[in-house]
Amino acid sequence: MSDDIFITEETIHGDDDGPLAGTTVAVKDNISTEGVRTTCGSKMLAEYVPPYDATVVSRLKEAGATIVGKANMDEFGMGSTTETSHFGSTENPAAPGHVPGGSSGGSAAAVAAGEADVALGSDTGGSIRCPAAFCGVVGIKPTYGLVSRYGLVAYGNSLEQIGPFGETVEDAAALLDVISGHDERDATTHEVPIEDDASYADAATGDVDGLSIGVPTELLEGADEGVVETFWGAIADLEDRGAESHEVSLPSVEHAVEAYYVIAMSEASSNLARFDGVRYGHSSDAEGNWNERFAQTRKEGFGDEVKRRILLGTYALSAGYHDKYYKKAQDARAWVKQDFDEALSEADVLASPTMPVPPFELGESLDDPLQMYLADANTVPVNLADLPAISVPAGETDGLPVGLQLVGPAFGEERLIRAASALA
Amino acid sequence: MTAQTVQQGDLVTVIGLEVHVQLETDTKIFCGCSTDRTDEPNENVCPVCLGLPGALPVLNEAAVEGAVKIGKAIDADIPEETRFHRKNYYYPDLPKNFQITQYDEPICQEGELEVSVEGDRRTVAIERAHLEEDPGSLQHVGGGGGIDSAEYTLVDYNRAGTPLMEIVTAPDFRSPSEVRAFLAKLEEVLEYLGVFDAERDGSLRIDANLSIIPEEEIESGDVTDIGAEALAAANRTEVKNISSHKGAEKALAYEETRQKNAIQRGRAVEQETRHWDESRGITVSMRSKEEEKDYRYFEEADLPPLQVAHWKDEISIPELPSARRERFQDEYGLNEEAASKLTSTKQVADFYEDVASEFDPDLAATWVADNLLGELNYRDMAITDLEGRFEEVTRLVELVAEEEITAKNARETVLRSMLDDEKAPDAIVEDEGLGKTDEDEVQQAVVAAIDENPDAVDDYASGDDGAINFLVGQVMQKTGGSADPGDVNQLLRAELEG
Ligand SMILES: [Zn+2]
Numbered sequence: 001m002s003d004d005i006f007i008t009e010e011t012i013h014g015d016d017d018g019p020l021a022g023t024t025v026a027v028k029d030n031i032s033t034e035g036v037r038t039t040c041g042s043k044m045l046a047e048y049v050p051p052y053d054a055t056v057v058s059r060l061k062e063a064g065a066t067i068v069g070k071a072n073m074d075e076f077g078m079g080s081t082t083e084t085s086h087f088g089s090t091e092n093p094a095a096p097g098h099v100p101g102g103s104s105g106g107s108a109a110a111v112a113a114g115e116a117d118v119a120l121g122s123d124t125g126g127s128i129r130c131p132a133a134f135c136g137v138v139g140i141k142p143t144y145g146l147v148s149r150y151g152l153v154a155y156g157n158s159l160e161q162i163g164p165f166g167e168t169v170e171d172a173a174a175l176l177d178v179i180s181g182h183d184e185r186d187a188t189t190h191e192v193p194i195e196d197d198a199s200y201a202d203a204a205t206g207d208v209d210g211l212s213i214g215v216p217t218e219l220l221e222g223a224d225e226g227v228v229e230t231f232w233g234a235i236a237d238l239e240d241r242g243a244e245s246h247e248v249s250l251p252s253v254e255h256a257v258e259a260y261y262v263i264a265m266s267e268a269s270s271n272l273a274r275f276d277g278v279r280y281g282h283s284s285d286a287e288g289n290w291n292e293r294f295a296q297t298r299k300e301g302f303g304d305e306v307k308r309r310i311l312l313g314t315y316a317l318s319a320g321y322h323d324k325y326y327k328k329a330q331d332a333r334a335w336v337k338q339d340f341d342e343a344l345s346e347a348d349v350l351a352s353p354t355m356p357v358p359p360f361e362l363g364e365s366l367d368d369p370l371q372m373y374l375a376d377a378n379t380v381p382v383n384l385a386d387l388p389a390i391s392v393p394a395g396e397t398d399g400l401p402v403g404l405q406l407v408g409p410a411f412g413e414e415r416l417i418r419a420a421s422a423l424a
Numbered sequence: 425m426t427a428q429t430v431q432q433g434d435l436v437t438v439i440g441l442e443v444h445v446q447l448e449t450d451t452k453i454f455c456g457c458s459t460d461r462t463d464e465p466n467e468n469v470c471p472v473c474l475g476l477p478g479a480l481p482v483l484n485e486a487a488v489e490g491a492v493k494i495g496k497a498i499d500a501d502i503p504e505e506t507r508f509h510r511k512n513y514y515y516p517d518l519p520k521n522f523q524i525t526q527y528d529e530p531i532c533q534e535g536e537l538e539v540s541v542e543g544d545r546r547t548v549a550i551e552r553a554h555l556e557e558d559p560g561s562l563q564h565v566g567g568g569g570g571i572d573s574a575e576y577t578l579v580d581y582n583r584a585g586t587p588l589m590e591i592v593t594a595p596d597f598r599s600p601s602e603v604r605a606f607l608a609k610l611e612e613v614l615e616y617l618g619v620f621d622a623e624r625d626g627s628l629r630i631d632a633n634l635s636i637i638p639e640e641e642i643e644s645g646d647v648t649d650i651g652a653e654a655l656a657a658a659n660r661t662e663v664k665n666i667s668s669h670k671g672a673e674k675a676l677a678y679e680e681t682r683q684k685n686a687i688q689r690g691r692a693v694e695q696e697t698r699h700w701d702e703s704r705g706i707t708v709s710m711r712s713k714e715e716e717k718d719y720r721y722f723e724e725a726d727l728p729p730l731q732v733a734h735w736k737d738e739i740s741i742p743e744l745p746s747a748r749r750e751r752f753q754d755e756y757g758l759n760e761e762a763a764s765k766l767t768s769t770k771q772v773a774d775f776y777e778d779v780a781s782e783f784d785p786d787l788a789a790t791w792v793a794d795n796l797l798g799e800l801n802y803r804d805m806a807i808t809d810l811e812g813r814f815e816e817v818t819r820l821v822e823l824v825a826e827e828e829i830t831a832k833n834a835r836e837t838v839l840r841s842m843l844d845d846e847k848a849p850d851a852i853v854e855d856e857g858l859g860k861t862d863e864d865e866v867q868q869a870v871v872a873a874i875d876e877n878p879d880a881v882d883d884y885a886s887g888d889d890g891a892i893n894f895l896v897g898q899v900m901q902k903t904g905g906s907a908d909p910g911d912v913n914q915l916l917r918a919e920l921e922g
Contacts, residue, residue, distance in 0.1 A: 031478075032477065032478045038477070038478075040477070048477070050476065052479075149478075149480060150478065151478040153478045157725050157726055158723075185480060185482060187480070187727055188725070188726065267722075269720075270510050270522050273512065273514065274475045276514065276521060278516055278579065279474060279475070279519065280477075290516050318718055322722075
């Protein structure tokens with residue numbers, strides 16, 4: 001099972017002691033590890049060995065963790081199935097014959113298969129929460145700015161965060177304790193004091209007495225019936241422990257998927273421009289001038305999904321289309337943020353199914369990118385709003401895992417951890 | 425522009441500038457790498473300035489400080505908040521294949537700089553000035569020497585990430601000489617601010633837009649006031665690769681003539697980018713308008729918006745050359761010419777004020793402005809070449825002020841030897857035996873010479889003025905040449921006529 005989880009299996013030992021001593025960690029292969037290749041699931045970087053550690057990797061080492069491998073992923077994070085990886089797909093350990101979700105599919109699968117105690121993934125539009133839901137594990141997408149992105153190979157840099165996976169909320173929270181906090185190498189990070197508890201892990205008390213849960217009706221529309229049923233079962237479970245739930249509305253989310261893809265692809269078209277074969281990575285040996293060589297290198301190094309997103313993003317930023325697409329998407333992003341602020345003024349946390357569907361069968365969605373994009377409907381609004389979210393196992397439908405997503409206010413990770421730990 | 429035959433005199437030249445200035449900071453704008461120039465290529469580099477996957481920019485506050493100083497010096501609006509954008513284009517000197525720059529919220533907007541052109545004061549409007557990162561540098565090897573014709577091209581990223589300030593003027597220039605005056609003045613201001621090193625290769629790079637407009641299209645009849653419509657109607661060329669104020673004048677004079685000739689011959693001027701070839705003294709066509717690039721600007725999310733409002737109040741700038749020039753005239757009673765010379769660089773002005781605080785300001789002005797700068801200029805040296813030796817120059821002025829040596833010896837022997845042989849003034853006085861003889865001794869020699877040479881005294885009395893020269897020679901002989909001949913002359917006349 002494990003041979004399709006890691007792109008590179010390599011043991012990287014951390015310090016002798018620390019809060020994660022004895023803990024094994026799988027690291028998504030878009031997080032730079034000094035001396036160990038970091039491929040982003042792409043032919044472009046198949047041989048690329050970073051000369052430096054990402055900040056989160058340094059923090060793992062200082063905390064005494066043992067990194068066991070670089071986990072498979074959709075190429076450059078572009079996908080929800082881990083099938084766009086140049087290194088082949090990963091089978092879902094919790095649902096054989098199905099995808100593990102994506103793009104951090106290898107990280108979630110590593111935890112689900114017991115190949116690692118915990119794992120790091122990254123979430124641009126659901127890339128931690130989707131595989132957590134599909135593999136039946138816990139995944140946290142932190143507030144934008146809580147975890148340093150230094151060393152995370154960028155896809156949509158205004159949207160993405162590195163975050164933890166664990167079998168339990170407490171395990172994931174303990175990893176968040178290690179990786180979070182200000183980093184002088186990432187100007188978008190903040191130091192966030194934890195109010196009530198000494199650590200995120202300590203917040204995993206499972207105490208939901210008096211918790212007010214808002215359920216955005218828009219995020220249930222069009223979802224798979226079995227998924228919705230399992231979702232309400234988990235909400236009932238929380239209500240049994242003293243929480244209450246009520247409906248809220250997020251009217252702007254109907255534009256969220258379109259806005260998200262315009263922004264993420266626009267940013268990707270710029271972030272991935274550096275792969276030209278001059279300094280690192282795949283370099284075409286085709287004849288031609290510098291421009292032709294750049295083009296050939298990119299033609300050979302990138303897969304179809306990456307090319308599709310770079311082309312669409314370039315188009316959305318072009319003169320004459322910029323206002324129609326990129327600018328409009330930014331406006332939509334502002335509305336989404338505002339809607340979340342209002343909904344969170346009426347509830348402590350917002351709950352929805354993490355994914356509107358159960359895990360796809362392997363190969364099912366590859367031919368239809370639009371179906372794959374629409375499956376992100378419940379996760380992408382959270383990235384547009386820069387908010388924290390957690391996916392916890394809610395149960396199963398037809399033997400397939402279903403995840404419950406909780407969304408909280410900016411830097412409200414403690415609240416999410418406390419609530420979610422009632423379920424896992 | 426429709427091609428039409430008109431007389432040269434009916435044509436007005438309109439020029440606007442984009443000036444790229446390297447800011448003098450210890451480290452690069454988005455990483456901790458040194459900005460020192462090294463001979464080894466790709467030595468001052470790190471994941472950030474190499475654009476390695478995952479690396480992120482962090483803004484160097486020293487670059488912002490430099491930008492705010494420039495903003496204050498050109499009297500620009502500095503907004504509450506400023507932002508960075510990405511300018512996307514592919515080029516081998518650009519590590520990320522985008523440049524982090526500023527777009528619609530630059531750090532400086534709507535400033536101005538007053539220049540004096542052939543005695544006239546002119547105010548040049550500065551539309552904006554913004555911060556950005558410098559790309560790396562390319563070296564084309566073999567073949568035709570250009571990127572498309574070379575055998576291969578070497579890339580050096582040492583320069584990548586050096587902070588740049590791009591200063592964009594309004595199309596306010598009417599002649600290449602105005603451009604030269606403006607650039608010289610700008611350089612002077614930047615050096616005064618301590619944010620710029622003119623000696624550094626490539627520290628100043630200029631792109632200039634030049635168009636020629638028929639005079640009748642200027643409605644108001646005032647050549648400094650050209651309507652946007654007339655400007656838009658005229659085709660312009662963008663001249664790139666200019667690296668000095670002298671080069672700018674030459675390049676634009678060439679381009680002005682080229683365009684005027686075309687119009688006079690009834691040919692249309694192409695809207696295009698042209699490359700200034702300094703060695704050949706001509707501009708060459710680079711690319712035409714059709715290939716104009718779309719840079720797909722969008723916000724750089726890795727750098728949060730920067731609040732700069734309080735920086736404006738907290739950062740002070742030194743007294744600028746024009747203000748200092750006026751103060752020198754008021755405070756030290758100098759004429760405008762001397763005040764201008766003494767404020768030509770901050771170091772000269774600082775040194776002058778040092779000397780003037782100890783000695784007579786007029787004497788100090790003569791010594792710094794005329795003698796010192798004159799001798800330096802003659803040797804193609806700059807005040808910076810005297811680094812660490814200012815005390816020696818001050819000592820020389822002291823020797824003159826206290827009349828221990830003559831002004832003539834000080835200037836012609838001591839100063840020159842100081843510059844040529846790098847000797848200290850006291851050592852030169854000693855070695856050359858220039859110490860002024862004690863006044864009593866000179867007086868005694870004068871009396872003795874008169875006593876011993878009655879014939880010469882008679883000749884002088886009978887109106888033979890040449891006799892005085894003989895007596896001066898006698899006195900000089902008695903004093904071993906250490907007396908000042910002019911002083912001796914006067915003492916002799918006083919003694920003979922007394
Ligand atoms: Zn660097």
